[in-house]
Amino acid sequence: MEDKIIEGYWDCDYCEKKAIKGHLRECPSCGKARGENTEFYLLDRTYLDDEAAEKVSMNPDWLCSYCEQLNSDFDNKCKSCGAPKQESKENYFEMRAREDENDIDQNRSYQQFETSNSRTNQTTPPKPGKFKSFCIVFAILLLICWPIFSYDQSTGPKTVKVTGFEWNKTLEIEQYQTVDDNDWSLPEKARLIDTKREIYSYDQKFDHYETIKKKVPYQEVAGYHYVTSTTNLGNGHFKETRRKVTDYKTVYKTESYKEAVYIDVPVYKKKYYYVINKWIPIRNIESSGKNQKDYIGKYTLAKATKKSGIGKEREGMLEEHYFIKTIDKKDNYIKYEVSVDDWKTIKLNESIKIKDNGDGYATVVKEDKPKKEDKFKKEEKPKKENKSNKEDKPKKEDKSKK
Numbered sequence: 001m002e003d004k005i006i007e008g009y010w011d012c013d014y015c016e017k018k019a020i021k022g023h024l025r026e027c028p029s030c031g032k033a034r035g036e037n038t039e040f041y042l043l044d045r046t047y048l049d050d051e052a053a054e055k056v057s058m059n060p061d062w063l064c065s066y067c068e069q070l071n072s073d074f075d076n077k078c079k080s081c082g083a084p085k086q087e088s089k090e091n092y093f094e095m096r097a098r099e100d101e102n103d104i105d106q107n108r109s110y111q112q113f114e115t116s117n118s119r120t121n122q123t124t125p126p127k128p129g130k131f132k133s134f135c136i137v138f139a140i141l142l143l144i145c146w147p148i149f150s151y152d153q154s155t156g157p158k159t160v161k162v163t164g165f166e167w168n169k170t171l172e173i174e175q176y177q178t179v180d181d182n183d184w185s186l187p188e189k190a191r192l193i194d195t196k197r198e199i200y201s202y203d204q205k206f207d208h209y210e211t212i213k214k215k216v217p218y219q220e221v222a223g224y225h226y227v228t229s230t231t232n233l234g235n236g237h238f239k240e241t242r243r244k245v246t247d248y249k250t251v252y253k254t255e256s257y258k259e260a261v262y263i264d265v266p267v268y269k270k271k272y273y274y275v276i277n278k279w280i281p282i283r284n285i286e287s288s289g290k291n292q293k294d295y296i297g298k299y300t301l302a303k304a305t306k307k308s309g310i311g312k313e314r315e316g317m318l319e320e321h322y323f324i325k326t327i328d329k330k331d332n333y334i335k336y337e338v339s340v341d342d343w344k345t346i347k348l349n350e351s352i353k354i355k356d357n358g359d360g361y362a363t364v365v366k367e368d369k370p371k372k373e374d375k376f377k378k379e380e381k382p383k384k385e386n387k388s389n390k391e392d393k394p395k396k397e398d399k400s401k402k
């Protein structure tokens with residue numbers, strides 16, 4: 001048997017005698033039976049022998065509902081007044097729970113009194129804490145909102161004044177030539193020179209199994225220890241239970257398993273080596289300027305040297321870039337690349353609204369409100385009328401478009 005019985009103690013509520021042995025129902029000093037305020041406790045761990053232990057009930061005492069005395073579970077009638085056990089409303093634990101609840105209620109009112117006292121003494125400390133949390137909340141809000149602010153600045157339309165223009169063009173000149181080339185198929189009009197078998201791709205092929213060793217953890221019994229718990233029986237005695245607990249330790253075992261190993265196997269295919277007549281880019285015609293007058297530089301195209309057309313030149317791809325130099329309200333000088341259509345309609349010293357697309361590229365935002373446009377034009381007019389009359393023409397066109 002792992003369970004052992006310990007005799008507890010109780011105090012007489014009537015004559016205040018302390019440490020009365022648990023098996024005694026009546027106070028040895030005043031003779032009063034233990035009742036409503038009785039509480040059993042442990043002082044030492046003296047175990048009852050097996051014979052005495054067997055006589056101890058495993059059930060709590062019951063409280064007589066007439067004289068409020070505690071009786072053993074073995075007794076069916078109250079030892080003090082003879083009232084029957086069946087009419088009892090509470091056992092020892094139910095009685096204690098009620099008593100403890102009363103104690104808690106008393107403690108609560110005491111604690112409330114204490115805290116109300118301390119509040120009057122400490123009025124300032126909560127303030128720094130509140131200020132700190134306010135700062136943290138503000139910092140978090142700033143962090144969340146900052147990307148939104150900066151996003152607006154970079155993508156929202158902004159007004160800039162045009163201070164200059166730039167442009168550059170690269171025209172590719174191609175020549176019809178006979179060149180060596182190769183491919184996995186032979187193109188039409190190509191003259192075959194040679195064929196070779198070459199690696200086209202790789203296939204994964206199973207080669208062999210490899211044994212791989214791995215350390216696997218598992219739990220092994222290392223020993224035992226005992227856990228002791230004590231239960232109040234509610235009748236002047238306590239039960240001590242010893243429980244055996246298994247201790248484990250982690251050990252590693254080497255396990256081996258097989259893993260498939262694959263190798264790359266080349267796939268060969270026939271490759272064609274041939275000569276073919278093709279247009280090949282051979283030179284560039286570069287043109288650029290820092291004005292609004294774009295052009296492509298002069299060039300002459302060579303003529304064919306053979307009947308087949310070999311040696312003939314032609315225009316290839318044309319790459320062109322158009323830029324505006326601007327100054328914004330904060331006096332920042334920024335160069336933007338714009339579309340050719342925007343570039344051609346923008347005028348020097350004009351205030352325009354642009355949308356910065358990032359990567360140095362911008363698009364001109366066309367105004368919906370005619371009032372604002374008129375204001376800009378009135379300001380610009382005197383300057384331009386002095387310079388030339390040519391610039392008035394596109395203005396009239398703009399008005400008719402809108």
Ligand SMILES: [Zn+2]
Nearest residue numbers: 012015027030
């Ligand atoms: Zn007493």
Ligand SMILES: [Zn+2]
Nearest residue numbers: 064067078081
């Ligand atoms: Zn009674």
